[in-house]
Amino acid sequence: MMKLMAKQAESNLTEAEAIRQAKDGVAAAFEYLYKAHCRRVYSVCLRMIKNPAEAEDLTQQAFLHFDARRNRAV
Numbered sequence: 001m002m003k004l005m006a007k008q009a010e011s012n013l014t015e016a017e018a019i020r021q022a023k024d025g026v027a028a029a030f031e032y033l034y035k036a037h038c039r040r041v042y043s044v045c046l047r048m049i050k051n052p053a054e055a056e057d058l059t060q061q062a063f064l065h066f067d068a069r070r071n072r073a074v
Contacts, residue, residue, distance in 0.1 A: 034063055 013021070013032055021029030041062055045055035 030067060038063070 013029065015036075018029045018032045018036075022033055038059060042055055042059040045058040045062075046052060049055055049058070
């Protein structure tokens with residue numbers, strides 16, 4: 001199966017707490033958000049472009065873009 005299809009993260013973080021911590025540079029919070037949303041992002045990309053490989057690339061780019069913006073905000 002695809003690497004993107006990671007299991008949902010099991011954590012006591014709420015979505016808002018994870019976002020706040022990810023903005024503060026906490027890698028575990030970013031990983032939590034990735035695991036919680038990668039399937040949905042991939043599904044949207046796949047529906048839009050109908051190419052699994054490109055959808056996987058776009059999913060990774062979306063999260064890298066988020067991470068880059070998070071790093072600039074710090």
